[in-house]
Amino acid sequence: MPDAKTIIVAVYPYQPFQQTVSQGYGRCSAHYLAYPKGKEAMKQLGVVLTDAGFEIKTDPPIPVKHLAYQSGLGKYGKNSLIYHPEFGSFITLHTILTNAELELDDMDSKEITDCGSCRKCMDACPTQAIADDGIIVVDKCLRYHMLSSETMPIHMREKMGNRILGCDDCQLVCPKNKKIIKQLKPLEKIQDIIDIKEILIHAKTGLKKHMSSIAEFVGYNYARPQKIITMAVIAAGNSNDSSYLPLLADTMQYPNSTIRAYSAWAVGKLGGDEAKNLLLTALGRERDLNVQEEIQLALLNTEECCS
Numbered sequence: 001m002p003d004a005k006t007i008i009v010a011v012y013p014y015q016p017f018q019q020t021v022s023q024g025y026g027r028c029s030a031h032y033l034a035y036p037k038g039k040e041a042m043k044q045l046g047v048v049l050t051d052a053g054f055e056i057k058t059d060p061p062i063p064v065k066h067l068a069y070q071s072g073l074g075k076y077g078k079n080s081l082i083y084h085p086e087f088g089s090f091i092t093l094h095t096i097l098t099n100a101e102l103e104l105d106d107m108d109s110k111e112i113t114d115c116g117s118c119r120k121c122m123d124a125c126p127t128q129a130i131a132d133d134g135i136i137v138v139d140k141c142l143r144y145h146m147l148s149s150e151t152m153p154i155h156m157r158e159k160m161g162n163r164i165l166g167c168d169d170c171q172l173v174c175p176k177n178k179k180i181i182k183q184l185k186p187l188e189k190i191q192d193i194i195d196i197k198e199i200l201i202h203a204k205t206g207l208k209k210h211m212s213s214i215a216e217f218v219g220y221n222y223a224r225p226q227k228i229i230t231m232a233v234i235a236a237g238n239s240n241d242s243s244y245l246p247l248l249a250d251t252m253q254y255p256n257s258t259i260r261a262y263s264a265w266a267v268g269k270l271g272g273d274e275a276k277n278l279l280l281t282a283l284g285r286e287r288d289l290n291v292q293e294e295i296q297l298a299l300l301n302t303e304e305c306c307s
């Protein structure tokens with residue numbers, strides 16, 4: 001927009017989900033459900049501007065945290081997220097680019113952060129992705145690997161635990177979020193939805209009957225069967241529960257090669273004689289070289305753990 005005059009920045013606050021779920025269930029971040037709602041609210045604001053004759057672009061691909069900081073909406077935490085004085089970091093951020101010339105309120109954006117000597121988020125990050133200077137080492141962050149099209153490195157799969165979408169660890173430990181976290185009620189419904197066994201049992205059907213209820217928690221943008229099955233396979237691998245083996249034997253025959261590869265890893269991680277036999281059978285029929293490699297690695301794993 002060559003004649004752009006103003007960038008409007010807005011926050012949409014939300015309640016994070018409880019991250020303690022029963023065994024056998026996956027967890028996810030509430031950010032993904034909140035984001036489309038914030039975007040919709042921003043669209044409505046956009047209509048006010050277009051009705052007044054201005055040009056707008058809602059949520060253009062620009063780095064919104066820096067704009068939020070510059071506009072005085074909040075300061076950076078060392079976890080690199082923006083903290084609003086009232087809502088903490090549990091906000092989605094949105095922008096409108098417009099040729100309307102709007103007046104600015106007084107801003108307080110002197111200090112970039114008010115974290116002081118605290119480093120709780122850095123210590124809590126399962127992958128040490130937060131550098132000392134408040135910068136995220138992107139390829140160390142679990143969230144980065146969740147939707148990436150690249151093969152997830154094995155050490156990252158191991159750190160995923162039972163996460164299905166998003167990671168809130170560096171926000172949940174933060175003293176600046178204490179007030180919001182205190183208000184959290186246990187979310188029982190989420191435990192009924194992200195059921196790892198259910199996902200694996202119905203993987204063959206492409207989760208047709210499950211997607212709309214899963215979307216209620218991960219948002220419609222991210223409710224993609226392939227991704228949800230991938231994360232469920234990884235969660236099963238991290239479960240220490242060999243009752244997943246027959247289900248993983250099925251997903252080792254899934255049409256998608258990434259799911260077959262991660263299933264082989266998961267079987268190897270669970271280990272034992274049954275796992276070894278399943279892997280040998282899979283190796284006999286597998287034609288994809290990358291999957292074959294994963295099966296061989298997984299077989300080594302079963303030998304290491306059982307010798």
Ligand code: B12
Nearest residue numbers: 029063064066076077081082092093134136143144166167
């Ligand atoms: C790419 C991206 C990612 C990448 C990279 C994240 C990153 N930190 O850069 C990945 C996939 C890892 C990611 C993960 C997550 N993301 Co993200 N992500 C984005 C996206 C699309 C672009 C961010 C970007 O441009 N990064 C580039 C870097 C250079 O930007 P920067 O962090 O602002 O860099 C500044 C700081 O380093 C600062 N700085 C410099 N010196 C110092 C010194 C100190 C002491 C400090 C504190 C800061 C500081 O200056 C730099 C320049 O401004 C934005 C949306 C958007 N359009 O902006 C969402 C966004 C940042 N993500 C968001 C969220 C919620 C997350 C997750 C929490 C999701 C989840 N639950 O799993 C995690 C959190 C990980 C983390 N701790 O950052 C929200 C953040 C809301 C908030 N409260 O700030 C955004 C704004 C999406 C949205 N529209 O709401 N994300």
Ligand code: SF4
Nearest residue numbers: 077078115118121174
């Ligand atoms: S945990 Fe501590 S260092 Fe990290 S963002 Fe919160 S106050 Fe800042």
Ligand code: SF4
Nearest residue numbers: 125141142167169170
């Ligand atoms: S989102 Fe998770 S993995 Fe990423 S920086 Fe925060 S705690 Fe670390």
